Amino acid sequence: MSEEIISLKNITKTFVQSSFDGVFNFKALDDVSLSVFKGELLLISGANGSGKTLLMSIIAGLIRPSSGLVEVKERCGIVFQDSDLQILGETPEEDILFGLKNIKLPIEERNKRLEEALKKTGLMDKRYYSSRSLSGGEKRRLCVAGILAMRFPVIIFDEPYANLDYEGVVQVNALIKELRAENYTILLLSHELEKCYALADRFLVLHRGKKVFDGLPDDGLNQNLKEWSIRPPLFSYTKREDLIWI
Ligand SMILES: Nc1ncnc2c1ncn2[C@@H]1O[C@H](COP(=O)(O)OP(=O)(O)OP(=O)(O)O)[C@@H](O)[C@H]1O
Numbered sequence: 001m002s003e004e005i006i007s008l009k010n011i012t013k014t015f016v017q018s019s020f021d022g023v024f025n026f027k028a029l030d031d032v033s034l035s036v037f038k039g040e041l042l043l044i045s046g047a048n049g050s051g052k053t054l055l056m057s058i059i060a061g062l063i064r065p066s067s068g069l070v071e072v073k074e075r076c077g078i079v080f081q082d083s084d085l086q087i088l089g090e091t092p093e094e095d096i097l098f099g100l101k102n103i104k105l106p107i108e109e110r111n112k113r114l115e116e117a118l119k120k121t122g123l124m125d126k127r128y129y130s131s132r133s134l135s136g137g138e139k140r141r142l143c144v145a146g147i148l149a150m151r152f153p154v155i156i157f158d159e160p161y162a163n164l165d166y167e168g169v170v171q172v173n174a175l176i177k178e179l180r181a182e183n184y185t186i187l188l189l190s191h192e193l194e195k196c197y198a199l200a201d202r203f204l205v206l207h208r209g210k211k212v213f214d215g216l217p218d219d220g221l222n223q224n225l226k227e228w229s230i231r232p233p234l235f236s237y238t239k240r241e242d243l244i245w246i
């Protein structure tokens, strides 16, 4: 068994919610424990509002849990769902350099990392483009480039397929596969199992803030995923009438 690099024990996150009936506490994460091991790709799924982004934010140290223990031994980079909020530079080159300027690196090393990140994400041709005019898929790849340049050993992808077309999804998956082969530890948050299930080493499901499944992807397929509002991915389309999500 490889080294445990992230350990969460009995994490609860409570928010105060007010409604017509008064004010009450809402448990957005409810007693979640989880370990992440070096080099694995953990697919975290669950319906909208199940707690995926919150869990990730706690792991990355962006928010604190209301109770429970968090131990994270390696630095985590996040590719956010909304690329526009993550891109700060006027051009891809400037954006990638933003992070690198904060950690004092010799200029040669900075440029080496910049070139590598642009190459790996297929953005070399767009390095001097206006970041705003990049397509959705290119913006997502730019966010990945920025994280790669920082050499974070753990990379969290929050809904990386949101708004991407077929080609965009294929490109993101190719990148994730490459990172996985290079022994990065990857947390992939998605409810679109048909796009990424084969990438997973382990599968975890959140349902209304509770961890309801944590195991092998093969066993995950035998669960009643619909009960957790997740579309079972093993659907086959063979005729026109099949082409509808029901
Ligand atoms: N700052 C906050 N204040 C109050 N409630 C919050 C806050 N952040 C998250 N929540 C609530 O916690 C729950 C879990 O949110 P979270 O963003 O983790 O869901 P998610 O699984 O990432 O959903 P999605 O698939 O839509 O991205 C939601 O009900 C959300 O409204």
Ligand SMILES: [Mg+2]
Pocket (backbone or CB within 6 Å): 052, 053, 054, 158
């Ligand atoms: Mg989310």
